[in-house]
Amino acid sequence: MIRFLEISNYTLFYYYLASNLIYVVLLVTAIARNAIHQRRLSSIRIDHIKDSPFTPPITLLVPAHNEEATIVESLESLLSLDYPELELVVINDGSKDRTLEELTTRFKLRRATLLYIPEVRSASVRDIYLSANESRIVVVDKDSGGSKADAINAGLNAASSPYVCVVDADSILEPDALLRIMVSILAEPKRVVAVGGIVRVLNGSIVEKGRLTQIHLPRRPIEVLQVIEYLRAFLIGREAWAHFNMLPIISGAFGVFRRDLVQRVGGFRASAIGEDLDLVIRLHRYLREQRADYQISFVPDPACWTEVPSDLRSLARQRARWQKGLLDVLWPNRDMLFSAKYGRMGWIALPYQWIFELFAPVFELGGYFTIVTAALLGVLSRDFFLQFLIFGYAFATMISLGSVLQEEITYRRYNDWRDVVRLVTFCFVEHFPYRQLQMIWRLQGLWQYMRGDLAWKPLRRVAFNEPVPASKEKTKASAAGK
């Protein structure tokens, strides 16, 4: 037993050390990259992209499943985006509520005998509708395929632009988000095949007529903690991984992809739990196999705002689902690990995902087990444990503060002093018991996956700004990935 504790102790210590060192590298890289990006932006006039005839058209794919509460407002917001050539393909994915009726009433939809070629497989399409008062809208009404991926695939088939942007129906894009996300594509159109933007937490902010009018930090602590998580994930993680061209995920809530490439890899995997992660990994796989010179990029300034769960139960479901999604993607792609063919993806990015993302809750649980066992056996060094605890706490706080710093030196969306003070304060309190709850939820996700529990839980949508009762469910499909 003592020997076992000894080995676990070593393993956990070095695991934690490695994890922290990686975070330091990611933080420094992200700050440096962000500074460069800010300087670069100073010479770019976004309105020139808007006015240019050379700006390529984009199709926005908006999967909608029982979105009657927000669909019209969302589409109006999307239609008001600044972009020269925009097409909106709304996929009514077998909604059982009044989603299609709401669309028909507002946009005067008419059934059209458009030719639909299922180049990418999806559940059968019932009808295609065109709007009488908004020529940019195409509505694909289809049977439910049981997943968002299936709906996006149907939208891909109906899209006609060289680039597609997947947007959640209950998300809000900033008016210039598409122009900003296209900056990196326009700089290197042959090389950049996909770009992700930042997803931010909408809770607490005010939306009027589908437009974000006031930005505030949410009131509930559980939502504020998610704000910090999102800042950390996007402004540190995505930013730094993209710098090394190892970005493993582009959020399903907001990302632009080259349509031909997505179709070439077979579209989104309908059975995938984390379809966004799955697609990006398959794109990496395909392009590396083709020995292509490519870049999957991340741009931190085009923002998409999305509602996050506001109660523990919904959050638990979401996090369990993300963990299931991660395993569901990593397992089929395990042949990429340490394969020369996949370069840095196989040697660095995927091993990191396995060790420091997928198995993180297992290691964490192992750590608690070791401590408790050592304490029970009376072999726990109180001094060392305390030191280790303080270090863990201080380091994690520093990383969270680093993400707030990134936000502060670049985008400063939270202008109110009180918001910043609250954000900083929550960086100090997020470790107990939120972190431990996360561990439990993620372990639940792994357990559910291994049991074969892959069921999609029903969703309930609320209109923007409507308070969410604590007892009601409000989960998001895959808002921001990890």
Add this chain to the structure above:
Amino acid sequence: MGSVSNWIPNASMARLLFQAILASLAGIGLLLAFILGRRAWRAFHFRVLNAHTFRFRQKWNDIVSGAIPPETWRFNKLDRQIVETILLDSIETGAASDLPPLIECLRSTGLLDLRIHEARELHGWQRRNAIVSLGRTRAPEAIPALAEALDDSDAQTRLAAVRGLGRFALPQAASALLLRMAEGTLNVPEKTLQNSLLSCCRTQPSLIVPYLRRADGPTREILARVLGELATPELQDDLLLLAVDPLPEVRASAARALGHADAQFAFPILSALSADPEWFVRLRAVVAIDGLNHPRSIPALVRALCDVNRQVRQRAATALSRLEPHLEEILERVLATRDAYALQAMISALERSDGLANLVAALKDPRNPRKAATILLRALHRASRHLHSARTPAGTAPEALQEPAETEEVTP
């Protein structure tokens, strides 16, 4: 039994941990100080900035006219920045008639010379900043400094210079770009370059032609794309040469440009381009033919309606649906093709444009004595029914209908 701390290299580990704690706490302290300190400093800075800006705005006319000597503000960095910002913003948003006094103010106060000096002498982001400012000045004497920056070893500086030259919207600025393109020394992303050339050559598109004649490969494509956006009827002869170019991108650009040319001249060329082996050339040709809006285009458009490419077919259908007075003739021709996909595309386009209901109503009208109309109506109904039953969304499309990639391949 020892303690857990005995199983690991005790002293060094404890020391390492202690140092790590100290480093983390120091990190927290620094980050906190930076975040909160920066907030406080920014609040102070903007208060001062606003106060100074307000002061300058109040006496703005005197500053522009020189009544207030520049020596009173030029040596204070903040004041200099404020005046320059207001000047450049005014230049960007002002009407053409407002520009001369503003640009003259830039000259007489020495702000322009200072920026030109910085663009020539400084390096890195400082040079880039100077270039961005120079690009906003619209003062022609800044063009040589920007042109020099096109040869900078840093890609971002070159990009800033290209964008800056684009903002001038002057043929002199275009010459600097075209010259380097001809020499093959300009290494910047093509979209940015196209946009700048487009802006600079708008008043004088013929500037591109001599360079286009000599260029080849990607440079030729870029120049052709720009010319495609700007071409005027005077450049018809050059467009004719481009229409038979071996590069498909160039032919596509020629098709786009011909959309603005004289219909009598353009039509035969566009008709030939609508049968080009490359789908995007055919698409551009069909779009241009649509722009001509002439019944002479019906045979070419009906041929395009049977194209293997979905987008060409749909665009041809849209174009045909706009030729409403000739719909009977068009439908007769479409039915004669015996191409179900073509007919469906046509019906769909008519449906979208409300043309189908009008056509059916006209054909049903008993006052219409034409027997052909009745026959046509029956044929249309039959074909429509047939198509409706044949349309199986989840089925597989014929191989020929598979659409090629619209964007270029990733370069292996």
